[in-house]
Amino acid sequence: MKDDVRVHSTAQIAGHPIHPMLVPIPIACFFGALLTDIAYVASAEIMWADFSAWLLVVGVVFGVLAAIAGLTDFFGNRMVRAQPPGWPHLIGNAVALILAIFNLMIHMRDGWTSVWPTGLVLSVVTVLILPVTGWLGWAMVYRHGVGVAR
Secondary structure (H helix, E strand, O other): OHHHOOEOOOOEEOOEEOHHHHOHHHHHHHHHHHHHHHHHHHHOOHHHHHHHHHHHHHHHHHHHHHHHHHHHHHHHOHHHHOOOOHHHHHHHHHHHHHHHHHHHHHHOOOHHHHOOOHHHHHHHHHHHHHHHHHHHHHHHHHOOOEOOOO
């Protein structure tokens, strides 16, 4: 961390930042949706398409909650906005969440068209964005001290 400067989280519970607590849930759900989309394309077993839809529902709900906490931190503290990875992290996650919402709408269709080809493509693109935004979030915490209590 530069000069041991720490930027405290605005959205927190008992001193623990909320955003990093919520973020792993949509990541796991969106990655799981990609895997179940692939399983559906390979097998045409409707169970996999149903799993994808439910994973996307949970991922979007927790993604929105993580976004609210992240936006509270981002706009509640100018020091967070001043960090170099801040804006790319926000924009990348917003794009991923918007894609996931569209993906959820696609997955609400019946049968084959719920996954192939649009649902699978949206799952792939969403999952490819997440490591980049995750790296940027990691940089904000471990290089710039955002949300670090001590």
